[in-house]
Amino acid sequence: MKKRFVIWAGLLFAIYATLMGFYLLSWADFGVPDALKGTGADPATFMSERELELSAAYSRYQVFVSFVAMPYEWIIYIGVLVFGASALFRNTSExxxxxxxxxxxxxxxxxxxxxxxxxxxxxxAHRWFSVEYGISNQTFSGWMRDQMISFWLSTLITALLITALYLLIRKFPKRWWLFAWMGLIPFLIFMMYIQPVVIDPLYNDFYELQDKELETKILALADEADIPAERVYEVNMSEKTNAMNAYVNGIGDNLRIVLWDTTLNGLEDREVLFIMAHEIGHYVMNHLYWNLFGAIASSLVLLYLGYRLIHVVLRKWGDAWGVRGIDDIASLPALLLVVSLLSFVSTPAELAISRNAEKAADTYAIEMLEDKEAAVGSFQKLAVNGLSDVNPPALVKFFQYGHPTLMERIKMLENYEK
Structure with missing residues (x-):
C-alpha cells in the first residue's frame, strides 16, 4: 500500500502541477479586452512596461504555488495515515x-x-517570490519569527479545539457534530472579539494615526456611518512589505479602524479616504456579522458532512491505517482531509458571495465620497504596489479571488454615475 501510494500520489501530483504550470504560464489569457484598452482599467495606462512584465510574472508564479499547495496538503494527510505516522503519534501520546x-x-x-x-x-516559495519581486522587504529572521508565532498560536488553538472535539466524539458518538458546532459558535465570536487587541499585535506594532488631520476626516466618515470609533490605528507594515491595505475589524468595544503605513505613504489623502469609505461600507452593511454568520452556518454543514463521510472512509481504510475508530485520535488526519476536501468544493460559492460584498462596499464608497478620480487612482496604485494582476483567468478568480478583479472594480468606478 505504501509503495502504491508513493507511485500514484507522485504521478498524479506531477501531472496536476504540470498542467497547472502550462495553464498559468502558457494557455491562460491574462490580457485586456479590446473594449477596455486605453481606459483606466488597462494596466498599460498606469504601469510602466517593466511593471507590466513583473506583474505578469509575479502573479502567475504566486498563483501556481497556491494551486500546487492545495493537493499537496491532501497528500500529507493521506501519507501520515498510510505510513503509520498517525498511529505512531497516538501510541506515543498514550x-x-x-x-x-x-x-x-x-x-x-x-x-x-x-x-x-x-x-x-x-x-x-511564497516568501521567495515576494522578496524577489520587491513586494516583501522583511528579513528572513523576521519572517521566521512570524512563522513561529503562527505555528505555536495555531497549535495551541487547534489542540484546545481538537481535545474538546474528541471528548464529544467519545461521549456522544452520534451527535458529536451537533454539540461541536454549538460549542464553536461562542468560540468564533470570542476570536472575532479578541483578534484586534490580542492576536494582531503579536505580529505588528499598532499605534494611533500620526496624521491628526487625516484621522479627523476618517472619523467624520465613521461618525456619518454610526461607527463607534474614537481613533484610527496605524500599523508599521513597511518593515515587512510594500503592499498596501486598510481594514475595519473586531466587534463591540474592540472594533478598530486600521491603516497600514504603506497605504499612508503610497496614497493621497483623498485616495486613503476612499479606501476607508470602502471598509466603512463593510461595517454599515453588516458584512462583519454576515461573515460570522456564514462561518457558523458553513461549519454546521462541514461538521455534519464530515460526520457522515468519516465513517465511510474509516470503514474502508481504517484497519490498514491502524485507526481503531472515529473516537481514536489517530483518525484526525482523515477527518482533516474530509473537511479540507469539503471546504475546497465550497470555495467558489464562498468567494462569489465575498466578491458581491466587496462590490457593494465599492458602491457605498463611491456614493459616499463621489470622488471618481481618487477611487480609480487608489486601485491603480494598489495594483502597482502589489504587482497585482488586474485581469486573472477565470479559474484563478473562482478559486482564489474574494474581491472582484481590479479591472472589474476600476471599470465599475469609471462608469459610475450619481
Missing amino acids: KVSRFTSIQVPIYVLFLSILTWVLTFPIDF
Whole structure:
C-alpha cells in the first residue's frame, strides 16, 4: 500500500502541477479586452512596461504555488495515515498519559510539527517570490519569527479545539457534530472579539494615526456611518512589505479602524479616504456579522458532512491505517482531509458571495465620497504596489479571488454615475 501510494500520489501530483504550470504560464489569457484598452482599467495606462512584465510574472508564479499547495496538503494527510505516522503519534501520546486531555494535545503537537516541516517549502516559495519581486522587504529572521508565532498560536488553538472535539466524539458518538458546532459558535465570536487587541499585535506594532488631520476626516466618515470609533490605528507594515491595505475589524468595544503605513505613504489623502469609505461600507452593511454568520452556518454543514463521510472512509481504510475508530485520535488526519476536501468544493460559492460584498462596499464608497478620480487612482496604485494582476483567468478568480478583479472594480468606478 505504501509503495502504491508513493507511485500514484507522485504521478498524479506531477501531472496536476504540470498542467497547472502550462495553464498559468502558457494557455491562460491574462490580457485586456479590446473594449477596455486605453481606459483606466488597462494596466498599460498606469504601469510602466517593466511593471507590466513583473506583474505578469509575479502573479502567475504566486498563483501556481497556491494551486500546487492545495493537493499537496491532501497528500500529507493521506501519507501520515498510510505510513503509520498517525498511529505512531497516538501510541506515543498514550505512553505519556492515559488521559485524553493530555494525549490529544501531544498528538496535535506531533502532527503540527510534521505538517509544518512538510509545508515549509510552500511557505518559503511564497516568501521567495515576494522578496524577489520587491513586494516583501522583511528579513528572513523576521519572517521566521512570524512563522513561529503562527505555528505555536495555531497549535495551541487547534489542540484546545481538537481535545474538546474528541471528548464529544467519545461521549456522544452520534451527535458529536451537533454539540461541536454549538460549542464553536461562542468560540468564533470570542476570536472575532479578541483578534484586534490580542492576536494582531503579536505580529505588528499598532499605534494611533500620526496624521491628526487625516484621522479627523476618517472619523467624520465613521461618525456619518454610526461607527463607534474614537481613533484610527496605524500599523508599521513597511518593515515587512510594500503592499498596501486598510481594514475595519473586531466587534463591540474592540472594533478598530486600521491603516497600514504603506497605504499612508503610497496614497493621497483623498485616495486613503476612499479606501476607508470602502471598509466603512463593510461595517454599515453588516458584512462583519454576515461573515460570522456564514462561518457558523458553513461549519454546521462541514461538521455534519464530515460526520457522515468519516465513517465511510474509516470503514474502508481504517484497519490498514491502524485507526481503531472515529473516537481514536489517530483518525484526525482523515477527518482533516474530509473537511479540507469539503471546504475546497465550497470555495467558489464562498468567494462569489465575498466578491458581491466587496462590490457593494465599492458602491457605498463611491456614493459616499463621489470622488471618481481618487477611487480609480487608489486601485491603480494598489495594483502597482502589489504587482497585482488586474485581469486573472477565470479559474484563478473562482478559486482564489474574494474581491472582484481590479479591472472589474476600476471599470465599475469609471462608469459610475450619481
